[in-house]
Amino acid sequence: MSSVSILEQGRSLSLQLGGSTTRFHAVWLRDNAQDVDTRCPGNGQRLITLQDIPAYTRILAASIKGRVLSLMFAPEAKQVDYDIDWLLAHAYDRDHSRAPGWLGPELETWDSAMAGLVPSADFAGVAANPQALRVWLGQLARFGVARLEKGPVEDRSLFRVVDLFGYVRETNYGRHFEVRSEVNPTSLAYTSLGLQAHTDNPYRDPVPTLQVLYCLENSADGGDSLVVDGFRAALRLREESPEGFELLSRCCARFEYRGEDGVILRARRPMIELDPDGRLIAVRFNNRSAAAITDVPYDRMEAYYAAYRRLGEIVDDPAMAVSFRLEPGECFVVDNTRVMHARTAFSGAGLRRFQGCYADKDAMLSRLAALEEKLALEGAA
Incomplete structure (x- = not known):
């Protein structure tokens, strides 16, 4: 009735x-x-x-x-x-009270228990089958990370990945960048050093929201990829230290990049970013690009650093990370506002060549929504 x-x-x-x-x-x-x-x-x-x-x-x-x-x-x-x-x-007559850091039901956080379960698909399959693409994009949206396998081993193949859902976002690094060892590198990413789990380009505003890393060669010892769910890390901090979570979400950090002539990029954003109604929407964590923090009151700075330290310890906890090794023709895509990526150090023997580029999540979510609507209509016909 x-x-x-x-x-x-x-x-x-x-x-x-x-x-x-x-x-x-x-x-x-x-x-x-x-x-x-x-x-x-x-x-x-x-x-x-x-x-x-x-x-x-x-x-x-x-x-x-x-x-x-x-x-x-x-x-x-x-x-x-x-x-x-x-x-x-679209009803709004409901209880709107939520604890700061809430997430919508469309997102699912994870930790190392997802090892071996990172969403993955065959490149040719998602390129040819809209239903397979819908599933893969849905997993990327839900978990913030997804892999593709059996792709072409050709220069700039990563652009074909972006073509599945959106457009390349060009930066001062160009439409794409090479991830391999260099002499006098403009970024530590271009060395054989291991890298702490981090989000990319926190010194940009707006930050690139998707990143693609594509393997063309990987015969060096080491250099495994790791991913960490920044949302799970932030929520773990909230459980352990509500005060620390509040500090990192209310006080802005500062980030800066000046690794090449004519480029000085700066951004001022909290490490844990919330919507005005408390929804967790982004994590910015990159120690290499952190500038002097000046937006925290004197009487809260020590507590801020304690929270910052603890967040770093959570990010470094092996129980938080999923690791895998990419072979030529394989890639992974991460939501750069959420999922941190890292790599282990690799030796000078052998070759390790990856290419990376950025894209924007709004185009990916648009493609997903359009596929869902189209396939639903076809199913109902």
């Missing part, structure tokens, strides 16, 4: 469905009308501004037929039909 009741002299309504009740305000409903006078049928964008909706908008009449809610608004004398399932999917 379903019913609807007009409340507060038409300023809101109550929708009763199967024993549950959800309320909506008249102005919200009018703003979210899907009719052709309010939304462009082709792209869904609004054709009116909020100022075009009377401030004293009220609901004059309401009725339900099947899964459709029909409303009459005053003073426009405008009737609008709403899909009830759409309304329920």
Whole structure:
């Protein structure tokens, strides 16, 4: 059984469905009308501004037929039909209280127990099969890391990976960069040294949100890849030290890069970044690029450094890391706002050649959403 009741002299309504009740305000409903006078049928964008909706908008009449809610608004004398399932999917009459650092159900954190279970797919399979691509992108979005295997062993093959979901983000390093030992390197990544787990380019604002690392040669001893879920690390810090979590999420760190002539990149962001409503949205952790921290009050600086140290210890804990070795034609993609990557040191014997590039997560999520919608429609047909 379903019913609807007009409340507060038409300023809101109550929708009763199967024993549950959800309320909506008249102005919200009018703003979210899907009719052709309010939304462009082709792209869904609004054709009116909020100022075009009377401030004293009220609901004059309401009725339900099947899964459709029909409303009459005053003073426009405008009737609008709403899909009830759409309304329920966008309901806001719920408990909004959450602990700082909350994550949505679409994300899943992990630690070393995921060893051997890193999402992986065949390059040719995802390139040819939209369903396989949807699954692989869904795993990348959920876990923040995914591998591809059996790809071409050719220069700049990593661009073909990005072509699956988006566009290369060019930086001062170019459209891509070579990860191999150099004399007088502009970055420690271009040495045979081991690297602590880190996110890339924290000195940029905005930071590149996806990174691809593609193996073309790997005959050196060592040089294994490691990944650490920065969200799991941040939540572990919150469990151990709520004060430390609060300091690293409220006080900004500073990052800087000046490794080449004509380039000085600086950013000021917290190491643990939260939305205004407390959702955990990013981790920036890169000791090599950390600049002097000056945005923490004197009486909290020692506590800040203690939290910083503890976060580093958590990141370095072997129980947090998943390691694997990439062979030629294999690559991994990481959400650079979340997953830290590292490598073990490697010897001078043999060759280790990787290529890397950046892309943006919004394009990847767009491709995933479009695939999900298209495949759902095809399945329903």
